[in-house]
Structures are given as structure tokens and as C-alpha cells.
Amino acid sequence: xxxxxxxxxxxxxxxxxxxxxxxxxxxxxxxxxxxxxxxxxxxxxxxxxxxxxxxxxxxxxxxxxxxxxxxxxxxxxxxxxxxxxxxxxxxxxxxxxxxxxxxxxxxxxxxxxxxxxxxxxxxxxxxxxxxxxxxxxxxxxxxxxxxxxxxxxxxxxxxxxxxxxxxxxxxxxxxxxxxxxxxxxxxxxxxxxxxxxxxxxxxxxxxxxxxxxxxxxxxxxxxxxxxxxxxxxxxxxxxxxxxxxxxxxxxxxxxxxxxxxxxxxxxxxxxxxxxxxxxxxxxxxxxxxxxxxxxxxxxxxxxxxxxxxxxxxxxxxxxxxxxxxxxxxxxxxxxxxxxxxxxxxxxxxxxxxxxxxxxxxxxxxxxxxxxxxxxxxxxxxx
Numbered sequence: 001x002x003x004x005x006x007x008x009x010x011x012x013x014x015x016x017x018x019x020x021x022x023x024x025x026x027x028x029x030x031x032x033x034x035x036x037x038x039x040x041x042x043x044x045x046x047x048x049x050x051x052x053x054x055x056x057x058x059x060x061x062x063x064x065x066x067x068x069x070x071x072x073x074x075x076x077x078x079x080x081x082x083x084x085x086x087x088x089x090x091x092x093x094x095x096x097x098x099x100x101x102x103x104x105x106x107x108x109x110x111x112x113x114x115x116x117x118x119x120x121x122x123x124x125x126x127x128x129x130x131x132x133x134x135x136x137x138x139x140x141x142x143x144x145x146x147x148x149x150x151x152x153x154x155x156x157x158x159x160x161x162x163x164x165x166x167x168x169x170x171x172x173x174x175x176x177x178x179x180x181x182x183x184x185x186x187x188x189x190x191x192x193x194x195x196x197x198x199x200x201x202x203x204x205x206x207x208x209x210x211x212x213x214x215x216x217x218x219x220x221x222x223x224x225x226x227x228x229x230x231x232x233x234x235x236x237x238x239x240x241x242x243x244x245x246x247x248x249x250x251x252x253x254x255x256x257x258x259x260x261x262x263x264x265x266x267x268x269x270x271x272x273x274x275x276x277x278x279x280x281x282x283x284x285x286x287x288x289x290x291x292x293x294x295x296x297x298x299x300x301x302x303x304x305x306x307x308x309x310x311x312x313x314x315x316x317x318x319x320x321x322x323x324x325x326x327x328x329x330x331x332x333x334x335x336x337x338x339x340x341x342x343x344x345x346x347x348x349x350x351x352x353x354x355x356x357x358x359x360x361x362x363x364x365x366x367x368x369x370x371x372x373x374x375x376x377x378x379x380x381x382x
Contacts, residue, residue, distance in 0.1 A: 052163035053215070054184060055208030058083075058175045059159035065122040068129065069147030072114070080198050081175040082113045084187050085161055088128040093170040094140075096187045101145035103194065110198055113146035118157045122150040165215060176204070183207060217251045228260075237268035258282050266308050276310045283317055293321035294332045301338050315339040330360035334369050341376060350376050
């Protein structure tokens with residue numbers, strides 16, 4: 001069983017379902033931005049916003065609706081700001097609100113946190129503030145103890161979010177005392193950079209360089225999508241694999257690209273030997289990462305056609321993952337049992353599945369583990 005829901009990488013999401021790709025270990029939940037449908041003439045008139053990078057001067061704020069706190073018409077010298085883009089319908093945004101409030105209270109006058117929503121009408125936000133949040137039974141107004149603004153025409157969102165190629169919310173922009181964008185990312189991950197920006201120790205040049213490299217890599221990822229489509233239509237999987245190798249050589253190891261190469265070798269070229277030779281190299285790099293190994297084993301037994309599976313390899317990887325967790329993680333034990341089951345070693349599979357049930361506790365999310373055990377036993381009895 002997978003330890004968590006895995007998302008295939010954005011730029012090549014249309015290529016194939018990701019088998020082995022892992023979420024980044026520091027990843028935090030985000031949701032895609034809902035973009036309004038614009039008339040063609042509006043798009044032409046607006047054009048593309050000026051690209052925004054870390055180190056650039058922060059764009060002007062053109063918000064007309066300030067529903068909580070004092071309005072600003074610019075970024076004052078010496079004042080640090082956090083511009084956080086959110087929405088009332090965004091679960092991760094709502095979950096981040098107490099954290100943002102805590103940061104505002106921690107730094108006081110040294111920081112001004114501004115939550116900017118692009119709802120269609122200010123009333124949507126004011127009504128949201130008046131509601132009680134079910135997670136803690138507090139009014140949303142009390143959970144958002146910082147400035148709140150509404151940007152219905154998305155003019156501010158456009159020059160911040162779109163200009164910096166940010167496609168998900170919540171996203172925060174730290175503006176330093178010189179009015180420069182110092183950091184961009186999820187608000188739950190900004191504590192360290194924010195502290196350093198306020199203390200004046202933040203390495204803006206290094207952050208700017210890293211952001212540009214990441215932006216360049218994202219564009220390259222997007223371009224890889226068309227390379228894949230060409231390979232898929234022509235059957236030239238060698239060209240796709242070569243493109244992956246070139247990408248990796250330039251940008252370094254990438255879990256999603258490594259997975260894409262495995263899929264190309266196995267399901268594209270049908271070269272099982274080469275595919276699993278590559279998978280073994282991947283496993284070697286992940287040999288001390290139980291979650292990654294578990295996902296790899298589960299991907300083989302659950303996502304790959306039977307004739308293309310290497311069950312011995314899947315078992316080896318699942319066994320290692322389970323050992324790393326002292327054979328006490330129910331989801332990894334479930335994977336291990338599945339490997340034995342698919343190999344025809346049914347009684348061994350049942351023994352490991354019983355162990356998985358033993359360690360799953362009362363978590364209702366893991367009822368499928370017990371259901372699987374019952375299915376195994378029923379199959380043997382019949």
C-alpha cells in the first residue's frame with residue numbers, strides 16, 4: 001500500500017501515471033488556482049505580466065477592497081511584508097491561517113502580513129470571516145489576525161502570482177525592507193527565511209540564483225511534455241530516454257524523470273531487463289528511504305501489467321522498506337504481503353497481512369488492510 005497519494009509531476013502529467021515518483025519530503029499541500037475565463041480582447045489588452053523573480057522590486061499593489069486592517073498603497077522602506085495569496089475555498093489556505101496569525105503576533109510592527117484573496121466579490125470574504133471554522137470552533141475572523149484584502153479583478157494576483165509562474169495557493173511573498181521580493185513559497189515553509197529577512201541575514205543573492213535555476217528547470221520540464229508526446233506518437237522511445245538523460249545531466253537527479261525513464265524502458269520499449277536494471281539503480285539511491293522503497297514495490301505490484309512485473313525485485317524492495325521500519329508499519333507490511341500473494345505464496349502473504357492488521361491500530365483509514373486479509377483468507381478457503 002502507498003504511504004500517501006502520489007502526484008505525477010506537473011509538466012509531464014499527461015505522459016503517464018507515475019509509478020515510483022515521490023513527493024518532495026518537505027512538500028506541503030497546495031491547490032491549483034482557479035483562473036477566470038477572460039474574453040480574448042481582454043487577454044490581448046493585458047498581455048503577459050512582467051516576469052517576477054526573487055531579488056526584483058515588488059510590483060505595485062492595486063487592491064481596492066481592504067476588508068480587515070489598514071490599507072497600503074506601497075511598500076514602505078524598512079518595513080517587511082508578507083503578501084499571501086489565498087481563497088476561501090482552499091483547504092490548505094484555511095489551515096495556514098493560524099500560523100500566519102502567529103507570525104504576525106511574533107514580529108509585531110516589524111512585519112505586516114497581508115492575505116490577498118481573488119474572490120469575485122468582497123462579500124464572499126466578509127461572509128467567510130463571520131463563519132466559524134469547524135476544525136477549532138473559532139471564527140475565521142479570529143483565526144486571521146492580520147490584514148485581509150480582496151482582489152476581484154486579480155490585478156495584484158496577476159503581477160505577483162502569474163508573473164512569478166506560481167500556479168497553486170496558498171503562496172506567500174516575503175518583501176524585504178528595500179521593497180524587494182526576498183522569498184516565494186508556501187506560508188508554512190517560510191519561518192526560517194522570514195526570520196533571516198527580518199534580522200537582515202538573508203542571502204538574497206543566493207536565493208535569487210536558486211529561484212532562477214528552479215524557474216529555468218520548470219520551463220524545461222514543460223518543454224519535456226512535447227518531447228514525450230512526439231515519442232509517444234512516433235514510438236521513438238530512445239529519443240525520449242535521451243531527452244531524460246540530457247535533462248538529468250543538466251539539472252541533477254530527479255525522481256519524476258527517473259520514473260519516466262523506467263516507464264519508457266518497460267512499457268514503451270518493452271525492455272524488461274533494461275527497465276529493472278534502471279530500477280535497481282534507483283533503489284540503491286533510495287535504500288535507506290522506507291517510504292520511497294515502499295512506493296516503488298507497490299507501484300510494481302499494483303500499477304504495472306502482470307507480464308512486465310519483476311516480483312522478486314518488488315519483494316526485495318518491500319522487504320528492505322519493512323526492515324527499515326522494524327516490520328511494524330502496517331502499510332509497508334501490506335505491500336510486503338501483496339508481493340508474496342502475487343508470487344503465489346499465499347500462506348506467507350496471510351501471515352504478513354495479519355501482522356499488518358496487528359499494527360494498524362484503530363485507524364479507520366486502514367480498514368482496507370483488514371479487508372485485504374479477509375479476501376486472502378476467503379480465497380484460500382475456496
